[in-house]
Amino acid sequence: MPQRIGFAGLGLMGSRMARQFLDKGFPLAVWNRTPEKAKPLVERGAKRAGTPRELAEMSDVVISCVADPSAVGRLVFAEDGIRPVARAGFSYVETSTISPGLMRRVAEVLEAQGTKVLEAPVTGSKTGADKGTLLLMCGGKKEVFDELMPVLMAMGSKAVLCGPIGHGSVVKLIGNTLISYMLEGFCEGLVVARKAGVDAEKLLEVVMASGFSSPYFPFKATAIAKRDFEQHFSVDLLVKDQTLMLEEAASLKVPMPGLAALREVFQAARAQGWGQEDIAAVYKVIEKNAGV
Ligand SMILES: NC(=O)c1ccc[n+]([C@@H]2O[C@H](COP(=O)([O-])OP(=O)(O)OC[C@H]3O[C@@H](n4cnc5c(N)ncnc54)[C@H](OP(=O)(O)O)[C@@H]3O)[C@@H](O)[C@H]2O)c1
Numbered sequence: 178m179p180q181r182i183g184f185a186g187l188g189l190m191g192s193r194m195a196r197q198f199l200d201k202g203f204p205l206a207v208w209n210r211t212p213e214k215a216k217p218l219v220e221r222g223a224k225r226a227g228t229p230r231e232l233a234e235m236s237d238v239v240i241s242c243v244a245d246p247s248a249v250g251r252l253v254f255a256e257d258g259i260r261p262v263a264r265a266g267f268s269y270v271e272t273s274t275i276s277p278g279l280m281r282r283v284a285e286v287l288e289a290q291g292t293k294v295l296e297a298p299v300t301g302s303k304t305g306a307d308k309g310t311l312l313l314m315c316g317g318k319k320e321v322f323d324e325l326m327p328v329l330m331a332m333g334s335k336a337v338l339c340g341p342i343g344h345g346s347v348v349k350l351i352g353n354t355l356i357s358y359m360l361e362g363f364c365e366g367l368v369v370a371r372k373a374g375v376d377a378e379k380l381l382e383v384v385m386a387s388g389f390s391s392p393y394f395p396f397k398a399t400a401i402a403k404r405d406f407e408q409h410f411s412v413d414l415l416v417k418d419q420t421l422m423l424e425e426a427a428s429l430k431v432p433m434p435g436l437a438a439l440r441e442v443f444q445a446a447r448a449q450g451w452g453q454e455d456i457a458a459v460y461k462v463i464e465k466n467a468g469v
Pocket of ligand 1: 186205210211214246247249272274299302355410418
Protein backbone atom coordinates (compact mmCIF):
# COMPACT_ATOMS: atom_id res chain seq x y z
CA MET A 178 0.00 0.00 0.00
CA PRO A 179 1.42 3.44 -0.87
CA GLN A 180 1.81 5.73 2.11
CA ARG A 181 -1.00 8.21 2.89
CA ILE A 182 0.29 11.65 1.92
CA GLY A 183 -0.80 14.89 3.59
CA PHE A 184 0.16 18.02 1.67
CA ALA A 185 0.21 21.44 3.39
CA GLY A 186 0.50 24.61 1.28
CA LEU A 187 -1.24 24.73 -2.10
CA GLY A 188 0.42 27.79 -3.65
CA LEU A 189 2.08 28.00 -7.03
CA MET A 190 4.47 25.11 -6.23
CA GLY A 191 2.51 23.11 -3.64
CA SER A 192 -0.68 22.75 -5.71
CA ARG A 193 1.34 21.21 -8.56
CA MET A 194 3.52 19.03 -6.29
CA ALA A 195 0.43 17.72 -4.46
CA ARG A 196 -1.24 16.85 -7.77
CA GLN A 197 1.62 14.45 -8.56
CA PHE A 198 0.51 12.20 -5.69
CA LEU A 199 -3.01 11.85 -7.10
CA ASP A 200 -1.58 11.18 -10.58
CA LYS A 201 0.72 8.48 -9.14
CA GLY A 202 -1.93 6.69 -7.07
CA PHE A 203 -1.08 7.83 -3.53
CA PRO A 204 -3.99 8.51 -1.14
CA LEU A 205 -3.84 12.31 -0.65
CA ALA A 206 -5.18 14.74 1.97
CA VAL A 207 -4.58 18.48 1.68
CA TRP A 208 -4.60 21.60 3.84
CA ASN A 209 -4.19 25.23 2.82
CA ARG A 210 -4.55 28.42 4.89
CA THR A 211 -7.00 29.76 2.28
CA PRO A 212 -9.30 26.70 2.01
CA GLU A 213 -10.75 27.54 -1.45
CA LYS A 214 -7.40 26.73 -3.06
CA ALA A 215 -7.88 23.05 -2.12
CA LYS A 216 -11.01 22.76 -4.29
CA PRO A 217 -9.41 21.53 -7.57
CA LEU A 218 -7.53 18.75 -5.75
CA VAL A 219 -10.57 17.79 -3.63
CA GLU A 220 -12.63 17.54 -6.84
CA ARG A 221 -10.01 15.10 -8.14
CA GLY A 222 -10.25 12.87 -5.05
CA ALA A 223 -8.07 14.42 -2.33
CA LYS A 224 -9.46 14.57 1.21
CA ARG A 225 -9.66 18.00 2.84
CA ALA A 226 -8.18 18.58 6.31
CA GLY A 227 -9.50 21.44 8.46
CA THR A 228 -6.20 22.07 10.26
CA PRO A 229 -2.56 20.98 9.96
CA ARG A 230 -3.16 18.79 13.03
CA GLU A 231 -6.03 17.00 11.29
CA LEU A 232 -3.83 16.62 8.20
CA ALA A 233 -1.12 14.93 10.27
CA GLU A 234 -3.69 12.64 11.91
CA MET A 235 -4.96 11.55 8.47
CA SER A 236 -1.48 10.89 6.99
CA ASP A 237 1.64 8.73 7.23
CA VAL A 238 3.78 11.47 5.65
CA VAL A 239 3.12 15.21 5.74
CA ILE A 240 4.84 17.35 3.10
CA SER A 241 4.96 21.09 3.62
CA CYS A 242 5.41 23.72 0.89
CA VAL A 243 4.60 27.12 2.38
CA ALA A 244 5.98 30.60 1.84
CA ASP A 245 8.44 31.34 4.61
CA PRO A 246 9.72 30.64 8.14
CA SER A 247 6.67 32.15 9.86
CA ALA A 248 4.34 29.95 7.78
CA VAL A 249 6.36 26.85 8.77
CA GLY A 250 6.23 28.01 12.40
CA ARG A 251 2.44 28.21 12.18
CA LEU A 252 2.17 24.79 10.53
CA VAL A 253 4.35 22.96 13.04
CA PHE A 254 4.14 24.80 16.35
CA ALA A 255 0.57 26.20 16.51
CA GLU A 256 -1.96 24.60 18.86
CA ASP A 257 -3.74 23.07 15.86
CA GLY A 258 -0.40 22.30 14.20
CA ILE A 259 1.55 19.12 13.57
CA ARG A 260 3.59 19.01 16.76
CA PRO A 261 0.81 17.81 19.12
CA VAL A 262 0.21 14.71 16.97
CA ALA A 263 3.79 13.98 15.85
CA ARG A 264 4.44 10.33 16.62
CA ALA A 265 6.49 7.24 15.79
CA GLY A 266 5.62 5.81 12.37
CA PHE A 267 4.91 9.30 11.02
CA SER A 268 7.22 11.35 8.73
CA TYR A 269 7.52 15.07 7.99
CA VAL A 270 9.12 16.45 4.80
CA GLU A 271 9.85 20.19 4.62
CA THR A 272 10.16 21.46 1.03
CA SER A 273 9.73 25.19 1.81
CA THR A 274 12.81 27.40 1.60
CA ILE A 275 13.52 28.41 5.22
CA SER A 276 16.52 29.06 7.44
CA PRO A 277 18.77 26.12 8.36
CA GLY A 278 18.28 27.13 12.04
CA LEU A 279 14.48 26.82 11.90
CA MET A 280 14.81 23.52 10.04
CA ARG A 281 17.04 22.14 12.80
CA ARG A 282 14.55 23.32 15.46
CA VAL A 283 11.60 21.68 13.64
CA ALA A 284 13.56 18.41 13.36
CA GLU A 285 14.65 18.50 16.99
CA VAL A 286 11.09 18.94 18.27
CA LEU A 287 9.42 16.40 15.96
CA GLU A 288 12.17 13.79 16.25
CA ALA A 289 11.87 13.98 20.05
CA GLN A 290 8.35 12.56 19.53
CA GLY A 291 9.58 9.71 17.30
CA THR A 292 8.77 11.37 13.94
CA LYS A 293 11.17 10.96 11.00
CA VAL A 294 12.13 14.33 9.53
CA LEU A 295 13.66 15.20 6.16
CA GLU A 296 14.29 18.63 4.66
CA ALA A 297 13.89 18.71 0.90
CA PRO A 298 13.81 22.24 -0.57
CA VAL A 299 13.31 22.16 -4.32
CA THR A 300 14.32 23.85 -7.54
CA GLY A 301 12.76 23.64 -10.99
CA SER A 302 10.08 26.32 -10.75
CA LYS A 303 6.40 25.80 -11.52
CA THR A 304 7.23 23.97 -14.78
CA GLY A 305 9.25 21.35 -12.87
CA ALA A 306 6.49 21.08 -10.24
CA ASP A 307 3.93 20.59 -13.03
CA LYS A 308 5.93 17.83 -14.69
CA GLY A 309 7.17 16.17 -11.47
CA THR A 310 10.79 16.82 -12.46
CA LEU A 311 11.97 18.94 -9.52
CA LEU A 312 15.46 18.64 -8.05
CA LEU A 313 15.33 18.12 -4.27
CA MET A 314 18.18 19.21 -1.97
CA CYS A 315 17.82 17.03 1.08
CA GLY A 316 19.14 17.08 4.61
CA GLY A 317 18.62 14.39 7.20
CA LYS A 318 19.48 10.82 8.07
CA LYS A 319 20.46 8.52 5.18
CA GLU A 320 17.94 5.84 6.26
CA VAL A 321 15.09 8.39 6.30
CA PHE A 322 16.17 9.74 2.88
CA ASP A 323 16.23 6.18 1.46
CA GLU A 324 12.88 5.25 3.01
CA LEU A 325 11.18 8.37 1.65
CA MET A 326 12.69 8.09 -1.85
CA PRO A 327 9.41 6.87 -3.50
CA VAL A 328 7.64 9.92 -2.02
CA LEU A 329 10.39 12.29 -3.19
CA MET A 330 10.41 10.76 -6.68
CA ALA A 331 6.67 11.44 -7.04
CA MET A 332 7.57 15.17 -7.07
CA GLY A 333 11.01 15.16 -8.64
CA SER A 334 13.46 13.40 -10.91
CA LYS A 335 16.56 13.76 -8.71
CA ALA A 336 17.18 14.03 -4.98
CA VAL A 337 20.61 14.75 -3.49
CA LEU A 338 21.34 14.08 0.18
CA CYS A 339 23.51 17.12 1.04
CA GLY A 340 24.23 16.11 4.65
CA PRO A 341 22.45 16.34 8.01
CA ILE A 342 19.38 18.54 8.62
CA GLY A 343 20.24 22.16 7.74
CA HIS A 344 22.60 21.34 4.88
CA GLY A 345 19.77 21.09 2.33
CA SER A 346 18.61 24.59 3.28
CA VAL A 347 22.15 26.00 3.04
CA VAL A 348 22.56 24.51 -0.46
CA LYS A 349 19.15 25.84 -1.52
CA LEU A 350 20.01 29.37 -0.33
CA ILE A 351 23.33 29.25 -2.20
CA GLY A 352 21.42 28.16 -5.32
CA ASN A 353 19.08 31.14 -5.09
CA THR A 354 22.10 33.38 -4.57
CA LEU A 355 23.49 32.12 -7.90
CA ILE A 356 20.10 32.72 -9.57
CA SER A 357 20.16 36.29 -8.23
CA TYR A 358 23.59 36.94 -9.76
CA MET A 359 22.75 35.29 -13.08
CA LEU A 360 19.40 36.99 -13.56
CA GLU A 361 20.43 40.48 -12.45
CA GLY A 362 23.70 40.31 -14.39
CA PHE A 363 21.95 39.14 -17.52
CA CYS A 364 19.30 41.88 -17.22
CA GLU A 365 22.02 44.55 -16.83
CA GLY A 366 23.62 43.17 -20.01
CA LEU A 367 20.30 43.20 -21.87
CA VAL A 368 19.70 46.86 -21.02
CA VAL A 369 23.24 47.83 -22.05
CA ALA A 370 22.75 45.91 -25.33
CA ARG A 371 19.48 47.70 -25.93
CA LYS A 372 21.01 51.16 -25.38
CA ALA A 373 24.01 50.26 -27.57
CA GLY A 374 21.67 49.04 -30.31
CA VAL A 375 22.96 45.43 -30.09
CA ASP A 376 20.42 42.78 -31.15
CA ALA A 377 19.31 40.84 -28.02
CA GLU A 378 18.98 37.66 -30.13
CA LYS A 379 22.67 37.93 -31.11
CA LEU A 380 23.67 38.47 -27.47
CA LEU A 381 21.71 35.36 -26.47
CA GLU A 382 23.19 33.31 -29.34
CA VAL A 383 26.70 34.10 -28.12
CA VAL A 384 25.87 33.49 -24.44
CA MET A 385 24.36 30.09 -25.28
CA ALA A 386 27.37 29.02 -27.38
CA SER A 387 29.79 30.05 -24.61
CA GLY A 388 31.30 28.46 -21.53
CA PHE A 389 28.97 30.60 -19.40
CA SER A 390 25.73 29.40 -21.03
CA SER A 391 22.73 28.19 -19.04
CA PRO A 392 19.15 27.21 -19.98
CA TYR A 393 18.17 29.84 -17.41
CA PHE A 394 19.10 32.68 -19.80
CA PRO A 395 16.77 31.80 -22.74
CA PHE A 396 14.01 30.89 -20.23
CA LYS A 397 14.05 34.40 -18.74
CA ALA A 398 15.05 36.24 -21.96
CA THR A 399 11.97 34.87 -23.76
CA ALA A 400 9.67 36.13 -21.00
CA ILE A 401 11.39 39.53 -20.90
CA ALA A 402 11.18 39.89 -24.70
CA LYS A 403 7.41 39.30 -24.46
CA ARG A 404 7.22 41.49 -21.34
CA ASP A 405 5.57 38.52 -19.65
CA PHE A 406 6.19 38.93 -15.93
CA GLU A 407 3.58 36.41 -14.78
CA GLN A 408 4.85 34.71 -11.65
CA HIS A 409 6.97 31.55 -11.80
CA PHE A 410 8.83 32.59 -8.66
CA SER A 411 7.89 35.87 -7.03
CA VAL A 412 10.24 38.79 -6.32
CA ASP A 413 8.89 38.77 -2.73
CA LEU A 414 10.01 35.17 -2.19
CA LEU A 415 13.44 35.68 -3.78
CA VAL A 416 14.07 38.67 -1.47
CA LYS A 417 13.00 36.42 1.44
CA ASP A 418 15.67 33.90 0.36
CA GLN A 419 18.35 36.58 -0.17
CA THR A 420 17.64 37.81 3.35
CA LEU A 421 17.84 34.27 4.77
CA MET A 422 21.18 33.78 2.96
CA LEU A 423 22.60 37.06 4.29
CA GLU A 424 21.50 36.14 7.84
CA GLU A 425 23.08 32.68 7.57
CA ALA A 426 26.28 34.19 6.13
CA ALA A 427 26.38 36.77 8.94
CA SER A 428 26.07 34.03 11.54
CA LEU A 429 29.04 32.27 9.90
CA LYS A 430 30.96 35.60 9.60
CA VAL A 431 31.02 35.42 5.79
CA PRO A 432 30.74 38.81 4.08
CA MET A 433 28.49 38.69 0.98
CA PRO A 434 28.78 42.24 -0.42
CA GLY A 435 27.65 41.12 -3.89
CA LEU A 436 24.41 39.60 -2.68
CA ALA A 437 23.76 42.52 -0.30
CA ALA A 438 23.92 44.92 -3.28
CA LEU A 439 21.82 42.68 -5.51
CA ARG A 440 19.10 42.43 -2.89
CA GLU A 441 18.65 46.21 -3.10
CA VAL A 442 17.87 45.94 -6.82
CA PHE A 443 15.18 43.33 -6.13
CA GLN A 444 13.90 45.45 -3.20
CA ALA A 445 13.50 48.31 -5.67
CA ALA A 446 11.23 46.03 -7.73
CA ARG A 447 9.10 45.47 -4.62
CA ALA A 448 9.03 49.21 -3.99
CA GLN A 449 7.63 49.67 -7.50
CA GLY A 450 4.78 47.28 -6.62
CA TRP A 451 6.22 44.33 -8.56
CA GLY A 452 6.75 42.01 -5.55
CA GLN A 453 4.12 39.54 -6.75
CA GLU A 454 5.49 39.47 -10.30
CA ASP A 455 8.10 37.00 -11.53
CA ILE A 456 11.73 37.65 -10.55
CA ALA A 457 12.35 38.60 -14.22
CA ALA A 458 10.64 41.90 -13.29
CA VAL A 459 14.04 43.00 -11.97
CA TYR A 460 14.68 43.85 -15.63
CA LYS A 461 12.17 46.70 -15.31
CA VAL A 462 14.15 48.24 -12.41
CA ILE A 463 17.40 48.25 -14.41
CA GLU A 464 15.58 49.60 -17.46
CA LYS A 465 14.04 52.38 -15.36
CA ASN A 466 17.39 53.29 -13.73
CA ALA A 467 18.97 53.47 -17.19
CA GLY A 468 16.25 55.80 -18.44
CA VAL A 469 15.11 53.30 -21.08
N1 LIG B 1 7.94 29.39 -7.11
C1 LIG B 1 9.10 28.79 -7.28
O1 LIG B 1 9.64 28.72 -8.43
C2 LIG B 1 9.81 28.11 -6.14
C3 LIG B 1 10.88 27.26 -6.46
C4 LIG B 1 11.55 26.62 -5.43
C5 LIG B 1 11.18 26.82 -4.11
N2 LIG B 1 10.14 27.66 -3.80
C6 LIG B 1 9.77 27.81 -2.39
O2 LIG B 1 8.60 27.02 -2.18
C7 LIG B 1 7.76 27.66 -1.20
C8 LIG B 1 6.38 27.96 -1.82
O3 LIG B 1 6.57 28.83 -2.94
P1 LIG B 1 5.36 29.21 -3.93
O4 LIG B 1 6.00 29.83 -5.11
O5 LIG B 1 4.45 28.06 -4.08
O6 LIG B 1 4.66 30.36 -3.06
P2 LIG B 1 3.15 30.89 -3.11
O7 LIG B 1 2.51 30.60 -4.42
O8 LIG B 1 3.19 32.29 -2.62
O9 LIG B 1 2.40 29.99 -2.01
C9 LIG B 1 2.68 30.16 -0.65
C10 LIG B 1 1.90 29.16 0.18
O10 LIG B 1 2.21 29.40 1.57
C11 LIG B 1 0.99 29.60 2.28
N3 LIG B 1 1.22 30.52 3.41
C12 LIG B 1 1.78 31.76 3.37
N4 LIG B 1 1.83 32.28 4.62
C13 LIG B 1 1.27 31.36 5.44
C14 LIG B 1 1.05 31.30 6.85
N5 LIG B 1 1.40 32.31 7.65
N6 LIG B 1 0.47 30.19 7.36
C15 LIG B 1 0.12 29.17 6.55
N7 LIG B 1 0.31 29.14 5.22
C16 LIG B 1 0.88 30.23 4.68
C17 LIG B 1 0.05 30.17 1.25
O11 LIG B 1 -1.28 30.04 1.70
P3 LIG B 1 -2.48 30.96 1.10
O12 LIG B 1 -2.93 30.27 -0.14
O13 LIG B 1 -3.49 31.00 2.17
O14 LIG B 1 -1.87 32.33 0.81
C18 LIG B 1 0.39 29.30 0.04
O15 LIG B 1 -0.21 28.03 0.16
C19 LIG B 1 8.53 28.91 -0.74
O16 LIG B 1 9.28 28.61 0.40
C20 LIG B 1 9.44 29.21 -1.93
O17 LIG B 1 10.56 29.97 -1.55
C21 LIG B 1 9.44 28.31 -4.81
